[in-house]
């Protein structure tokens with residue numbers, strides 16, 4: 001690596017080298033300089049937004065210094081890097097995170113106060129970077145935080161959507177989607193107009209012999225779109241490592257527009273071409289756990305995979321190493337099947353462009369990739385139609401066919417007796433039209449495949465990838481249970497609890513080694529500690545109650561039991577089970593005597609989450625929740641005993657207020673459907689208990705915190721198939737309490753019953769696929785247990801504290817160490833004490 005400034009001039013450079021601010025004075029100077037010059041505001045027109053801008057830019061300066069050094073250090077060290085390919089990064093806000101990771105939040109707080117601003121107000125000016133749908137995207141964001149905090153040389157690669165996940169508004173109880181144009185002011189990204197890649201689509205494949213008689217394949221005459229890099233610094237916690245997240249933006253290849261067309265009067269057409277190119281990175285597909293197979297989505301996937309691989313290969317080639325060294329320098333992790341095209345793309349680069357033998361190339365490919373599966377649900381497994389792929393990516397389709405041929409020949413040799421196996425495991429599904437099964441391609445092209453919680457990793461081996469366990473042996477399949485970053489989800493979201501824990505553990509080391517939390521158990525009987533812990537929970541509930549009052553104008557009593565379910569709206573997550581339970585509670589209250597009511601624990605049922613715009617059933621559930629709220633919240637018979645609220649536009653920054661404020665949160669998916677869940681971890685880490693099914697990470701949470709500290713209910717994953725079968729083929733009687741709930745809905749109590757008929761019919765007439773009726777009784781009985789347990793506040797508190805102390809396992813730092821050790825074979829690169 002050559003330094004660009006010649007030796008004699010370096011002294012001048014060094015003399016003026018940018019330096020991070022260290023004192024409050026320096027922070028103020030940096031902030032004001034940015035407000036006055038970068039933002040062109042003055043003393044007389046500096047509002048909170050400008051104060052946010054100045055503060056963000058001052059911190060950005062600090063990050064950039066570390067970021068540059070990190071990139072330099074990683075280049076010089078010349079060791080293996082990991083590239084995390086994810087179509088979603090649900091980052092949330094960056095400023096608070098930057099301040100805490102850099103460790104200068106207090107300095108900034110005092111500084112801002114000198115300048116006439118309150119820290120909370122400044123922080124809340126920032127828009128969420130919401131480039132994701134739900135758990136999968138947030139997991140990627142937690143992983144970036146952990147990779148940087150643990151000093152792993154790692155890059156994230158994604159798309160720079162102009163519109164992230166839509167903003168949700170609730171109008172008359174219905175979800176309305178509003179576009180999220182978040183880029184009007186984004187100080188956290190650096191456009192790299194010099195880092196571009198030309199990406200080809202369509203066109204044709206031509207084969208010929210070159211002069212030496214070697215077969216050559218070229219893909220040509222396609223349409224070119226340009227990828228432009230935008231870089232986002234990812235600071236680690238209390239380390240100088242600041243990694244890079246590179247997001248690609250699409251642009252017409254010919255520059256601004258086609259001047260030929262422009263000059264010949266086809267102004268419209270020239271602008272159209274430009275817009276068509278920009279459409280590729282325009283918008284995030286708003287589906288969670290659902291594949292819709294749209295052409296533009298396939299374009300997004302290839303655009304992003306091709307740009308990222310070009311970049312990775314370019315970096316490798318600078319080292320002048322032999323190709324067989326590639327997997328020793330590069331690990332690529334596929335976050336779900338969305339980046340699977342990276343597999344045939346790398347094979348294409350190695351064979352068509354670099355001239356490697358097919359087999360040599362293929363061993364490099366397999367050794368490079370790892371694939372993480374995040375769902376077993378059929379409707380979420382990606383398949384692309386062969387005709388579409390033939391049209392858009394003809395060379396890749398041919399490569400996929402060759403990969404498949406080699407694979408099937410291998411299978412045939414090894415399992416000659418099982419003729420059906422070939423069609424079961426073929427990458428190509430013999431349907432009309434034929435489809436490319438992306439998950440199979442991902443398994444075949446990777447050296448490791450992992451699920452995201454133990455149950456899930458077992459399930460993939462016995463269901464969708466069963467044959468592949470036979471073919472490759474069990475060692476190719478592994479588990480890495482999900483985790484969350486305690487920096488954002490404890491330290492940042494719940495500063496008082498984090499401070500209390502630090503005071504007992506003798507410092508903040510536990511934020512880097514969450515297993516240290518277990519030392520808290522020693523304080524479970526410490527009166528002062530218990531009191532403070534309880535006060536913090538109460539204060540967090542007061543904060544949420546205020547938020548509910550401000551946004552929904554509903555008054556809730558913070559002394560009530562806060563029962564929260566926030567996550568994407570989905571039938572498998574069963575918000576309908578929750579709202580039916582709420583209606584059952586409402587009916588019970590209505591039938592109670594005054595004396596009985598006195599004994600009841602007051603409840604607030606809190607919901608939040610977005611429905612995919614085309615998912616009618618999920619939208620119906622939102623509507624029902626809002627209608628129930630309208631009736632229940634205004635019923636004088638009920639008063640404070642029950643309130644029902646739906647929080648609008650659930651997102652990362654709202655989760656930071658919501659998660660610390662629960663007494664109970666709900667993780668109640670049909671067993672076997674929720675691969676892991678990660679909000680379950682956030683709620684428990686913040687001192688709330690959970691009600692849940694034996695699904696995903698709930699099972700491991702139970703194992704860690706103890707059965708007495710969790711409210712489990714419902715049928716088990718192993719029984720689901722038989723139950724579903726029984727719904728159709730034997731007598732299927734609905735739960736009687738559920739029937740009463742349905743009758744109440746049908747009576748029109750919550751508005752026009754016709755609106756909710758699909759919801760009821762799905763259970764009554766269409767086989768109750770998600771087993772709502774089967775689990776209903778167990779669900780409401782468990783809620784009774786929760787009421788009883790909550791009545792004993794002392795024991796409740798013990799459960800909460802014990803659970804927090806036992807949550808150390810669920811840090812995303814542990815995940816990243818596991819990936820590094822068992823999948824990436826990656827070592828950290830720790831900065832020297834001088835930061836270099």
Ligand code: NTF
Nearest residue numbers: 135136289374375452674675676677
């Ligand atoms: C989600 N999967 C799962 O539904 C969650 O249970 C899990 O916690 C997260 O992934 C993160 O692993 C998906 O979003 C997808 F795309 F796979 F359906």
